[in-house]
Amino acid sequence: MTEAKAPRGGVRLRGVTKRYGQGEAQLKALDGVDLDIEPGELVVVLGPSGSGKTTLLNVLGGIEPADEGELTVAGVELTGRSPKDLVSFRRDRVGFVFQFFNLVPTLTARENVEAMVELTGRGDRTQVPELLGSVNLTDRMDHFPAQLSGGQQQRVSIARALATDPDLLLADEPTGALDVATGKSVLRLLQETNRQGRSVLMVTHNASVASIAHRVVTMRDGKVETVEQNAAPADAVTVSW
């Protein structure tokens, strides 16, 4: 992986609201969320199903626009931006890791990462083998996703997310489809990524994972219910569930 840089990827949300549906069926998936993430911070978001965790991640990553409120991510003010601006923001600033990896099945591990470099025009294609080496996949680079284990696929997806050198990494249940040992290796990578200076926001149902965070945010009914500081975040190797 690349060497540590100055902390980056800070986030500031004020009164951020996101609604879905119309009329009586309308619901606020986010309801006046205030939240700060410091540059270089690792934040874990917990909360029951439907509490707005994924919506928060999607709004932060510019996948969906907020309806109300102020939102600055990695130095970019997102309030009122056009869909085209949000695409540029995502391309330049954010990396995404999903529960079910979202790799292109017809491309090898290497090609999946290279495709991200090609599509975004960011990063360096010649660095892709090194990047895959940094997630321990040197001997699997030319395998297709179906020939890789879940943990290996998730490591490819982390390499893909890092290929554009994002300021902020957004991970939605990154260990949700993995067994404990494999999940821990993924957590270690996310923690290492964070230690290089970029902010990481991880959504999870797994409360054990919260011990590696600098801060733990709990959501309920579209609102931030609690924010707790971890005085001494745990090393990912010590986490179990």
Ligand SMILES: Nc1ncnc2c1ncn2[C@@H]1O[C@H](COP(=O)(O)OP(=O)(O)OP(=O)(O)O)[C@@H](O)[C@H]1O
């Ligand atoms: N595209 C959508 N259209 C309509 N309603 C949506 C949409 N996306 C999310 N919602 C609703 O918004 C609320 C928050 O959903 P969200 O996916 O953010 O919750 P979550 O905390 O991530 O849940 P889970 O832990 O089950 O993934 C839920 O009531 C959900 O049904």
